[in-house]
Amino acid sequence: MKRGIAWSLSLAMLAVVVAFGASAADTVNLTLMINHGADDAPLFTTVANNFTAKHPNIKIDVVNVASGNQYYDKLATQMVSDTVPDLFYMRGGSGDAKYYDKGIAHPLDDVIKRDAAEVNVPDFIQSQIAELQYKGSWRALPYDYSVIGLFYNKKLFDAAGVKYPTDDWTWDDLLKAAQKLTKKSSSGVVTQYGLATSPFAFATNFALGNIWTMGGEMLTNDNSGVLLDSPETIKAVTYLAEFVTKYGVAPGPGTVNDQNPFFTGQAAMCFDGSWATMQYRSNCSFPFDVAMMPKNPTTGKRVVAATGGSFAISNHTKHFEEAWQFLKYLTGPEAETILIATPIRSVPARISIQKVWAANISKGGLAPKNVEAFAKEEQLSARNCPPVYFDWTTSVSNIFPTLTDSKTNIPQALKDCANQIRDAIGAVGLKVTK
Amino acid sequence: MRGQFGSRERTKEAIAGYLFLSPWIIGFIFITGGPILVTLILSFTQYDLVSAPRFVGLRNYVTMFTHDQLFWQSLKVTALYTVGLLPALLVISLLFAILLNRKLPGMSTMRTIYYLPSILPSVATTFVWAWVLNPDFGVFNSFIRGLLGVAGPRWLGSAQWVIPSFLMMSIWGSIGPTMVIFLAGMQGIPEQLYEAARVDGASNVRQFFSITLPMLSPVILFNLIMSLIGSFQVFTGTYLLTQGGPNYASYFYVFYLYKNAFTQFKMGYASALAWVMFLIILACTMVVLRSSSIWVYYQSDKSDKK
Numbered sequence: 001m002k003r004g005i006a007w008s009l010s011l012a013m014l015a016v017v018v019a020f021g022a023s024a025a026d027t028v029n030l031t032l033m034i035n036h037g038a039d040d041a042p043l044f045t046t047v048a049n050n051f052t053a054k055h056p057n058i059k060i061d062v063v064n065v066a067s068g069n070q071y072y073d074k075l076a077t078q079m080v081s082d083t084v085p086d087l088f089y090m091r092g093g094s095g096d097a098k099y100y101d102k103g104i105a106h107p108l109d110d111v112i113k114r115d116a117a118e119v120n121v122p123d124f125i126q127s128q129i130a131e132l133q134y135k136g137s138w139r140a141l142p143y144d145y146s147v148i149g150l151f152y153n154k155k156l157f158d159a160a161g162v163k164y165p166t167d168d169w170t171w172d173d174l175l176k177a178a179q180k181l182t183k184k185s186s187s188g189v190v191t192q193y194g195l196a197t198s199p200f201a202f203a204t205n206f207a208l209g210n211i212w213t214m215g216g217e218m219l220t221n222d223n224s225g226v227l228l229d230s231p232e233t234i235k236a237v238t239y240l241a242e243f244v245t246k247y248g249v250a251p252g253p254g255t256v257n258d259q260n261p262f263f264t265g266q267a268a269m270c271f272d273g274s275w276a277t278m279q280y281r282s283n284c285s286f287p288f289d290v291a292m293m294p295k296n297p298t299t300g301k302r303v304v305a306a307t308g309g310s311f312a313i314s315n316h317t318k319h320f321e322e323a324w325q326f327l328k329y330l331t332g333p334e335a336e337t338i339l340i341a342t343p344i345r346s347v348p349a350r351i352s353i354q355k356v357w358a359a360n361i362s363k364g365g366l367a368p369k370n371v372e373a374f375a376k377e378e379q380l381s382a383r384n385c386p387p388v389y390f391d392w393t394t395s396v397s398n399i400f401p402t403l404t405d406s407k408t409n410i411p412q413a414l415k416d417c418a419n420q421i422r423d424a425i426g427a428v429g430l431k432v433t434k
Numbered sequence: 435m436r437g438q439f440g441s442r443e444r445t446k447e448a449i450a451g452y453l454f455l456s457p458w459i460i461g462f463i464f465i466t467g468g469p470i471l472v473t474l475i476l477s478f479t480q481y482d483l484v485s486a487p488r489f490v491g492l493r494n495y496v497t498m499f500t501h502d503q504l505f506w507q508s509l510k511v512t513a514l515y516t517v518g519l520l521p522a523l524l525v526i527s528l529l530f531a532i533l534l535n536r537k538l539p540g541m542s543t544m545r546t547i548y549y550l551p552s553i554l555p556s557v558a559t560t561f562v563w564a565w566v567l568n569p570d571f572g573v574f575n576s577f578i579r580g581l582l583g584v585a586g587p588r589w590l591g592s593a594q595w596v597i598p599s600f601l602m603m604s605i606w607g608s609i610g611p612t613m614v615i616f617l618a619g620m621q622g623i624p625e626q627l628y629e630a631a632r633v634d635g636a637s638n639v640r641q642f643f644s645i646t647l648p649m650l651s652p653v654i655l656f657n658l659i660m661s662l663i664g665s666f667q668v669f670t671g672t673y674l675l676t677q678g679g680p681n682y683a684s685y686f687y688v689f690y691l692y693k694n695a696f697t698q699f700k701m702g703y704a705s706a707l708a709w710v711m712f713l714i715i716l717a718c719t720m721v722v723l724r725s726s727s728i729w730v731y732y733q734s735d736k737s738d739k740k
Contacts, residue, residue: 072696078644102483102484103484187583191525252591253591254567254588256590266571269440299546391698394677394678395677397678402680405592405680
């Protein structure tokens with residue numbers, strides 16, 4: 001009898017364990033890995049909680065790997081150990097294509113087609129689609145889109161009696177203003193630069209926009225040939241380099257990332273990213289604003305290099321359907337509003353949310369007043385940065401800084417750079433066409 | 435002396451020794467040793483992190499020596515840096531150690547101050563140095579302008595000055611540990627030697643060259659080898675500030691290794707690079723050790739061998 005009780009008790013306990021186990025299996029735990037600042041991370045937690053409130057069976061764990069380069073080292077290591085999180089952040093121009101090539105991300109074509117109305121691809125910025133796809137197949141949905149603009153210190157412009165930059169400025173206008181705003185001491189030492197950043201700042205990505213505007217090219221349209229040493233590119237690069245070498249309105253090489261004399265009022269203008277608006281708001285103790293990047297003085301054309309953030313789903317996730325539900329929400333209008341439009345940081349990747357974002361800006365009266373310049377650039381003049389199937393960034397980031405050194409022979413330097421990129425194309429087994 | 439101990443005693447002593455070493459040995463075998471062995475195997479393969487490693491024999495090593503300009507460039511840059519760093523670091527640390535070996539009030543505070551750079555996170559000090567070296571608004575060039583009336587070099591932006599810039603940063607950051615080891619060595623030199631020398635009328639300079647330097651030579655050897663190994667591994671500054679530039683002038687070996695492994699996913703090639711670096715360091719260390727019989731003075735030598 002006693003034995004019987006013991007047996008039935010243990011059976012009951014087993015049943016309880018099984019029941020709990022089953023109910024635990026009903027809840028799906030997903031991990032989202034992001035690569036953002038400490039201020040940004042709580043916004044993602046809010047989004048994750050909102051999603052769980054609507055889908056109580058899906059719990060999201062947000063992991064923030066803050067540091068830029070190390071994020072990709074981590075991703076690479078996770079790829080080896082097969083521990084890539086269910087959803088993860090990706091950034092165009094950081095070798096995303098290279099990771100897609102290794103099969104890190106789950107193809108999304110079928111689900112995008114199935115849920116077309118919800119995903120609403122026409123709401124994306126056309127030029128960004130290139131970096132969300134790998135060989136024509138979808139790998140990620142967009143989060144934000146980034147371009148650079150011309151920031152300016154209103155106080156220094158007023159003091160020099162120079163008119164503020166407009167969205168219609170050409171590079172010649174920029175040069176003339178920068179000359180008036182460059183100040184030297186009696187011994188000839190520059191005490192204030194017209195332009196804090198060289199035209200080749202952000203060499204690996206965004207400087208290409210300046211070269212494109214001036215009629216130069218780095219790669220052929222299909223990224224299989226190199227045009228850096230073509231006469232058109234040499235002409236464009238020489239024109240831009242002369243801002244430093246001939247006119248001395250911008251500092252030469254030696255200023256490293258994050259050193260910005262603009263913040264200390266020692267430069268009247270600088271190029272910087274749409275992602276940096278919050279940083280400018282907190283660092284500038286003077287009135288400032290932003291304008292669109294200058295146009296080509298002859299053709300009146302403007303091309304702005306653009307690349308952005310996106311989110312992808314691991315190819316090895318055990319819960320693709322749940323991850324997809326969350327991905328749709330994470331990159332959808334509501335989350336975009338919470339993450340970007342309300343705090344006014346960066347630029348939303350959805351045209352519809354760019355409108356909400358712009359309305360918030362005009363309501364809030366926050367500087368920079370003309371921050372919509374970034375959205376206009378993206379819709380009117382953006383061109384996606386070339387993907388990194390092969391490593392063109394090493395040679396560009398090594399050689400571009402030397403272009404503003406007056407001792408550099410520009411055609412020769414560009415030829416060296418072009419040949420190194422040709423080698424890189426060849427090294428991954430592609431055919432070099434030019 | 436040794437004959438007095440029985441073999442039992444010796445075994446006991448050996449066991450105690452190994453026990454004291456065991457935390458390190460266990461850690462080495464299970465945490466470091468395994469991966470080291472794996473890199474040796476991987477260095478004979480082509481491995482992109484995702485597909486299985488494919489055996490390619492000696493191809494990585496052959497490519498490195500015959501087709502890879504960046505390998506030679508990174509080797510050249512690293513060698514240049516090492517040759518610049520070692521003598522300067524040793525001489526400067528020794529000078530500081532001599533100064534801080536005086537028995538003066540407040541000396542321990544001074545020692546702490548000179549050691550301070552070594553306990554700061556190198557990432558933070560690297561960024562501070564970037565500001566010091568900023569060509570337009572940095573402290574260094576302001577001094578040069580004020581004193582000499584000419585514009586200073588563009589430091590990190592100049593192919594000629596980028597290595598000297600890194601040398602300054604490294605020496606400033608590594609003086610601490612090197613100096614402390616010198617100091618400890620100096621304090622181990624018996625005072626009687628100096629007393630005897632003073633009685634014989636030897637000057638301070640003579641005392642330094644005839645007593646301090648020979649008695650310190652084993653410590654110099656130790657510091658030389660440690661700095662040699664450290665200088666081959668230089669990475670932080672170029673990773674944070676120059677990305678190897680301008681024009682590959684600061685493309686250090688370990689940075690190149692890192693680029694191969696983590697931005698180009700050439701793990702097999704990166705492993706081969708690591709092993710070549712290991713062999714180079716090993717060879718340099720052997721040369722230094724072999725040469726040490728000429729210039730290193732061990733007190734025990736005479737009593738043991740004669």
